[in-house]
Amino acid sequence: MPFKNFSEENAKPFETVAVKFKVNDEDISLNVPCHYTLLDILRYELRLTGSKEGCGMGECGACTVIMDGDIVASCLVLCTSLTGKKVLTIEGIKSDEKAKPIIDAFIKATAVQCGFCTPGMVVSSYALLKKHKNPTNEQIMEGLSGNLCRCTGYVRIVDAIHEAAKELNK
Amino acid sequence: MRKSKELEMRGKKESLYSVVGKTVDKIDAYDKIAGIAKYVDDLSFDGMLHAKMVYSKIPSGKILSINKKKALELPGVEAVLTADDITGLNKIGCVVDDQPLFAKEYVRFVGEQIALVVASTRRIAEQGAELVEIAYEQYEPVLTVEESFDEKKKVHPKGNTLCHYKVRKGENIDDAFKKSFKVFEKTFTINYQEHLYLETQGCIGVPAGNDGVTVYASIQCPFYVQGAVSTTLGIPLSQARVVQCAVGGGFGGKEDVPSEYAAKAALAAFILKKPVKLILDRGEDLMISSKRHPMKMEYKVGITKKGRINALKVKVLGDCGAYTTMSTIVLFRTSVHFGGPYVIPNVCGDIVGLYTNKVPCSAYRGFGTPQVIYAMESMINIICNEMGYDPFEFRKNNAVKKGALTVSSHKIKESCGLIETIDKAKKESDYDKRRKEFEKWNADATRKTFKGLGVSSIFYGMNLGAKGWFMDKAGSHVQIWKDGSVTLCVGNVDMGQGALTVLAQIASEALGCEITAINFKNVDTNIIPDSGPTVASRTTVMSGNAILDAANKLRQKLIAQASEMLKIKPAQVMAKHNKFYNIKDSRNAVTFQEVVKKCYMENIGLSEMGFYVSPKTDYNLETGQGEPYYVYSYATSVSEVEVDRRTGETRVNKITSVHDVGQVVNPALCAAQVEGGAAQGLGYAIMENLVSEKGYIKSLGLSTYTAPTVMDMPEVKSFFVEEKSKDGPYGAKGLGEPSLMPIVAAVANGISNACGHQFGHVPVLPEKIWEALESKRNSENKSEVK
Numbered sequence: 001m002p003f004k005n006f007s008e009e010n011a012k013p014f015e016t017v018a019v020k021f022k023v024n025d026e027d028i029s030l031n032v033p034c035h036y037t038l039l040d041i042l043r044y045e046l047r048l049t050g051s052k053e054g055c056g057m058g059e060c061g062a063c064t065v066i067m068d069g070d071i072v073a074s075c076l077v078l079c080t081s082l083t084g085k086k087v088l089t090i091e092g093i094k095s096d097e098k099a100k101p102i103i104d105a106f107i108k109a110t111a112v113q114c115g116f117c118t119p120g121m122v123v124s125s126y127a128l129l130k131k132h133k134n135p136t137n138e139q140i141m142e143g144l145s146g147n148l149c150r151c152t153g154y155v156r157i158v159d160a161i162h163e164a165a166k167e168l169n170k
Numbered sequence: 171m172r173k174s175k176e177l178e179m180r181g182k183k184e185s186l187y188s189v190v191g192k193t194v195d196k197i198d199a200y201d202k203i204a205g206i207a208k209y210v211d212d213l214s215f216d217g218m219l220h221a222k223m224v225y226s227k228i229p230s231g232k233i234l235s236i237n238k239k240k241a242l243e244l245p246g247v248e249a250v251l252t253a254d255d256i257t258g259l260n261k262i263g264c265v266v267d268d269q270p271l272f273a274k275e276y277v278r279f280v281g282e283q284i285a286l287v288v289a290s291t292r293r294i295a296e297q298g299a300e301l302v303e304i305a306y307e308q309y310e311p312v313l314t315v316e317e318s319f320d321e322k323k324k325v326h327p328k329g330n331t332l333c334h335y336k337v338r339k340g341e342n343i344d345d346a347f348k349k350s351f352k353v354f355e356k357t358f359t360i361n362y363q364e365h366l367y368l369e370t371q372g373c374i375g376v377p378a379g380n381d382g383v384t385v386y387a388s389i390q391c392p393f394y395v396q397g398a399v400s401t402t403l404g405i406p407l408s409q410a411r412v413v414q415c416a417v418g419g420g421f422g423g424k425e426d427v428p429s430e431y432a433a434k435a436a437l438a439a440f441i442l443k444k445p446v447k448l449i450l451d452r453g454e455d456l457m458i459s460s461k462r463h464p465m466k467m468e469y470k471v472g473i474t475k476k477g478r479i480n481a482l483k484v485k486v487l488g489d490c491g492a493y494t495t496m497s498t499i500v501l502f503r504t505s506v507h508f509g510g511p512y513v514i515p516n517v518c519g520d521i522v523g524l525y526t527n528k529v530p531c532s533a534y535r536g537f538g539t540p541q542v543i544y545a546m547e548s549m550i551n552i553i554c555n556e557m558g559y560d561p562f563e564f565r566k567n568n569a570v571k572k573g574a575l576t577v578s579s580h581k582i583k584e585s586c587g588l589i590e591t592i593d594k595a596k597k598e599s600d601y602d603k604r605r606k607e608f609e610k611w612n613a614d615a616t617r618k619t620f621k622g623l624g625v626s627s628i629f630y631g632m633n634l635g636a637k638g639w640f641m642d643k644a645g646s647h648v649q650i651w652k653d654g655s656v657t658l659c660v661g662n663v664d665m666g667q668g669a670l671t672v673l674a675q676i677a678s679e680a681l682g683c684e685i686t687a688i689n690f691k692n693v694d695t696n697i698i699p700d701s702g703p704t705v706a707s708r709t710t711v712m713s714g715n716a717i718l719d720a721a722n723k724l725r726q727k728l729i730a731q732a733s734e735m736l737k738i739k740p741a742q743v744m745a746k747h748n749k750f751y752n753i754k755d756s757r758n759a760v761t762f763q764e765v766v767k768k769c770y771m772e773n774i775g776l777s778e779m780g781f782y783v784s785p786k787t788d789y790n791l792e793t794g795q796g797e798p799y800y801v802y803s804y805a806t807s808v809s810e811v812e813v814d815r816r817t818g819e820t821r822v823n824k825i826t827s828v829h830d831v832g833q834v835v836n837p838a839l840c841a842a843q844v845e846g847g848a849a850q851g852l853g854y855a856i857m858e859n860l861v862s863e864k865g866y867i868k869s870l871g872l873s874t875y876t877a878p879t880v881m882d883m884p885e886v887k888s889f890f891v892e893e894k895s896k897d898g899p900y901g902a903k904g905l906g907e908p909s910l911m912p913i914v915a916a917v918a919n920g921i922s923n924a925c926g927h928q929f930g931h932v933p934v935l936p937e938k939i940w941e942a943l944e945s946k947r948n949s950e951n952k953s954e955v956k
Binding site for chain 2: 014033035043047048049050051052053054055056057059060062089090091094103106107108110112113114115116117118119122140141144145147148149150151152153154155156157158
């Protein structure tokens with residue numbers, strides 16, 4: 001496998017593997033080092049840096065993306081399990097009309113502080129509002145329970161999702 | 171969790187200011203939401219290498235040898251740097267010169283950095299780091315403050331006491347206690363707290379020509395990093411450029427600590443002449459980055475018959491870890507705040523900072539004060555429970571107010587809203603009603619939980635104070651372009667708190683332009699003068715005043731031109747809402763853009779530097795008496811907690827916080843600080859438990875160091891009292907740290923009151939509560955049998 005295709009990874013000690021999947025509706029076909037996770041591919045290969053690495057162990061939710069309709073921690077998805085999958089990241093979501101009320105609500109509610117958890121929060125919010133048109137507080141809390149935030153105390157994020165739901169139901 | 175209550179700003183303030191005092195959207199919100207904002211790990215440079223640090227695996231010992239051979243043989247590894255490769259000085263200590271950039275002879279904590287492996291990828295660097303072989307002669311480590319205090323084993327040859335602040339006030343303290351009506355004593359202990367900023371530490375060093383380096387980093391203090399890079403590389407400050415990226419949270423953890431990593435990445439870039447990226451993974455960050463100081467706190471409080479505190483004796487042993495970092499200044503703050511915001515005539519305080527062979531502790535939101543506030547406010551809880559005092563009345567009875575003396579004998583001259591915060595907290599928390607309801611609830615044996623209320627009041631010295639005055643300055647650059655758009659640059663950092671938005675509001679108010687006209691440049695040491703650190707809740711005041719300094723110069727120029735255009739005297743010109751107009755007749759107006767255009771046509775420069783220096787105060791370090799800070803913020807919080815009678819599990823149901831922050835610049839951002847501070851404070855109080863055994867930190871992930879999730883959040887109600895400070899921009903004071911400070915004590919007191927048992931350790935974990943409730947049950951059963 002030719003390794004020099006890789007933008008950042010120029011050395012050759014790792015075996016590579018071919019992956020074919022979709023990211024934000026685009027076909028992706030790549031050879032990547034076999035230890036790569038979905039998050040590595042998004043950030044290093046595709047330069048989609050909106051998904052963040054907060055822990056690398058699936059515990060913080062900053063790397064949350066939607067895979068085949070479900071939210072996943074992309075740092076826990078190994079590249080070898082990606083073939084045929086459809087992945088939606090913050091970069092795909094931000095240009096979706098249906099996400100606009102969520103983005104606007106996050107701004108209006110002052111739900112953003114340092115912003116490192118925010119793309120992951122927005123992805124989780126997008127998924128939860130697909131599932132529940134009129135989410136209760138409990139449903140929102142469950143939907144965000146995998147996303148850690150150290151700045152906001154979550155109060156305004158929950159507010160923002162309520163507001164976004166109202167707007168989406170108009 | 172109900173919707174947060176926001177402050178409503180109506181009435182005179184609205185007519186006084188057009189932007190200050192109003193909620194405006196955060197100016198960087200969209201970029202962060204959409205994933206466009208660039209954090210350091212999102213940046214990449216051509217030919218960039220990746221670095222990984224090699225750590226000491228023992229808490230104390232001598233380095234016998236460092237073998238790089240195997241690491242260097244790994245394909246992809248470009249270099250292994252150690253102390254011998256340093257081109258400047260091997261020292262990194264910001265306050266005291268006791269810490270090397272790379273350990274050379276001795277290691278003093280698990281995680282101390284010995285070498286840096288630089289490779290083509292992050293993964294190879296990680297593998298290379300594992301291959302560096304280090305041989306040690308192990309020493310017996312110093313692990314507790316008690317061990318450190320008796321000096322049998324030494325962390326540093328000069329001895330284990332890093333600092334000892336003495337506060338002596340009034341008469342001999344034992345005589346004072348003899349005059350007390352009642353005396354209360356208790357010893358408290360408190361654990362570490364980890365900052366847990368969501369973005370781990372990281373930086374990139376990029377060669378700048380042959381003689382310089384540019385550092386991009388996630389930092390609170392660009393000028394600290396600049397200093398560290400200059401010293402360790404041996405290059406002038408003018409060749410050590412630091413550019414701040416978007417910062418994914420700081421909370422004090424990115425104050426001095428990033429210098430350690432930035433200097434290493436810069437050194438590697440300087441030597442290898444290639445960009446070098448160094449990003450910590452979460453486990454490393456938990457292991458080696460600074461924490462909040464654990465403390466042992468012995469308190470003795472005497473009160474008079476009338477419920478006034480007449481004597482306070484305090485001894486605090488602070489665990490500073492292996493190196494000083496900011497500890498001497500942190501514990502200075504401890505020495506000013508240990509008595510709380512109360513008038514106490516006789517005080518004897520000894521605040522001792524001690525080295526141990528553990529991770530260095532440094533700055534963390536509240537800077538050495540949440541610990542002692544917890545102890546002091548717990549003492550007040552004990553006094554109120556035992557004497558039957560109302561906790562609000564007791565605090566008011568002892569509270570500082572205008573004209574009164576603090577524990578440091580600082581006579582409060584202005585801006586003191588403590589009593590208002592106490593009154594408002596009592597009212598807004600519906601304390602009396604809730605207390606009665608809870609007493610009934612707790613007496614009902616069929617209930618599965620106990621409920622309790624906890625109260626805490628605080629004060630907090632603004633800016634860097636007497637001990638840090640030499641750094642307490644800030645610069646700004648304000649430039650108005652031909653089209654009326656504005657570029658601002660300041661030397662303090664927006665790490666999420668919303669500084670840029672608040673500073674844009676201040677600039678917009680002063681210039682009379684729309685806030686949407688304002689854009690920011692990242693903090694860049696090439697543009698802005700040394701503005702000190704982004705700490706101590708000082709950014710609104712310091713950078714705000716620096717912006718006012720520049721903006722007011724520009725305002726004068728604009729008004730001069732506008733007065734010509736309007737054919738009125740400059741004194742009659744009003745600048746507001748993007749217009750310059752006649753105060754008496756607002757129809758006689760020109761737009762901001764028209765005035766700017768005229769300035770450009772007349773070749774009038776619309777670019778100004780601003781500078782501000784914090785008011786100087788007078789303080790005696792020998793006696794701990796004088797004016798440690800120029801002004802204080804105040805707050806009172808009330809918690810409602812619920813404890814499971816059988817398991818000891820705790821839930822915080824509600825927090826009501828009332829803050830005196832002077833002028834509120836942005837109500838939503840202020841409330842957001844209070845909510846975030848509540849989350850971090852309650853995490854510290856009941857769940858965040860960093861486990862350290864024999865010098866090894868065991869909590870190296872987010873599943874073992876657990877911070878609050880959305881599920882743990884209570885309802886948070888925030889209120890503000892606006893006692894303006896004459897030195898703040900538009901009368902503002904700081905809020906970043908005060909938002910967290912009262913929460914630990916308020917929650918811990920709530921638990922103690924729910925359980926009817928005064929706990930003496932934070933975090934108050936379920937197992938400790940269960941033990942206490944179980945032994946209470948057992949003793950009650952025994953007495954029944956009798």
